[in-house]
Amino acid sequence: MVTTVPRHKYSTDDVPDTLDALGETADWILDEFADSAVLRPQALSTALTLAQQRCAVDPQAVKFETWEAWVTAMQTGSALFAAAVAPEGTRVTCRVKDRERTLPATGPESHLNAGTWVTSFYLAMICRDNDRLRQLAEVPVSLLRDSGAVFDEYIYPWVETLQSFWLGRQDVGDKLVAAVDGTSPEALRYADADLMAKVLYPPLIVFYRVVRRDAAEFNKALADAVRWHKAYWTADEDRANHADGLVALGPLAMACLARDQGISVEVESEYLPRALLEYAWIGEIEY
Template identity: 50%
Template sequence: MVAIVSRHPFPTANAAAGLAVLQESAEGLVEGLETDSTDLGDALRLTLTLAKSHCLLDAEAALLPTWQAWVNAMQVSSAVFATANTTEGNVHCRIAEKDRTLRATGPQPYTHADAWLTAFYLSMVCREKDRLTALCQVPVSLLRESGARYDEFEYAWVETLQTYWLGGPDLGAKLVAAVDGTDPEVVTIGDPETVAKLIYPPIEMFHRLVRQDRAGFNRALTEALQWHKDYWSTEDNALQATGLVALAPLAIACLAYDAGFPVEVESEYLPIALLERSWAGEFPT
């Protein structure tokens, strides 16, 4: 039986005009990256917001402009760490259908654990295996050098995904550390509600995936989307485009889908064309 998790109400009256403004702003930031590649942090936030905003009117991500927006966000997120992982010279990155030469930056305030996870999730959604491998070779020490403060479970989660993708040792121990670290009694830096409703659920999905627990995976996915909806339905959060797509659950669902798991959950938070890789490989990325 397929579970259905509807998206929280979101106004659409000015959506097209809002998309146009976001598009223009994103294009301006991207075009300036070859002049100042330290704008990559801002470019990532804006292009990701634009990608999610496309899914307000195109909930299935069935239209080409939506896919292009997701690819652009993925490319920017990849460039964030391609430039941060070296301190000298230039780095060649493809962003928004153009090959660009960006300056190496070394660690920056925006090259933190949350940005790395966003980059991993975007590359997973876009099925970019080479980019995933490159991301998984970024040392966790570089993320710590950003200066941003995170609970240790965030780094354990990064290490879990890196180990899984690269086939490294001690996957179970790293996953246990990530799960245990989300305990409210252990969390000291992150907001407990955010950890419980947005960060822990995809970790539990991954746990069910590596255990080959298909029924448990779908239960965890359903719960992840329900918690996502609950978090983004509050008065403070309901009008933020960030909540339109559940990026982390979507990425882990893509991983499961590619592994042959039946994904028995339908939701606007989980655009079907992204989940089922309908656009992957359609044009060079």
């Protein structure tokens, strides 16, 4: 039985102008970010905002421009971490959008933190880029800690959970338990409890159901995750008008993983754009 979760109403009156401006900004940043310490921290967030905003008028991501925007966001996040782990004094060449970009090795930087890593990993899961997933899985957690960014402790075992899963290690269960334990209200020091409960925590439970290969419980957890996402992003007018709420990034990544593991996804929602979930644009863009 398919569960449907409609996306909340989102005004699209100004979206064409917004897309034009965002597209120009993103192109400029991507043309310059490789050698700019000022622009590098803005590159991923700008590319991801453009991808999310495209889903305002293309909720199922059926247009090529929407898929290209999601791939570009994925390429950007992965490139930043490739530069972070490169040997000091070297440069790395990474494809971003339509051409190769050469970035200097950076080591830890404030924007290369655990939150950015999770976002980048989710994007690579959505785009099914196994090479970039492996590269991200090999990023040392110590580099993320050395960013200086402040997070609740749960995020580090969550990073390790995803890394261990992708690299075939045997400690996935232990890492996931530690991550889940760290999301309890009494364990939180920095994250907003509502954000944790409705946005940050649900992907952990959906992931657990995927690795257990429990299709019924997976679909129940996925439906709950999408409903909680909707509840969070409709709690007030400001959130409802924010492009970040248009796609449930974490639940979408876990749904892509489930589908690729042979689990039928029985949740339909514009928060989970169908063309992204079904990898409909395979082979259309050079990664």
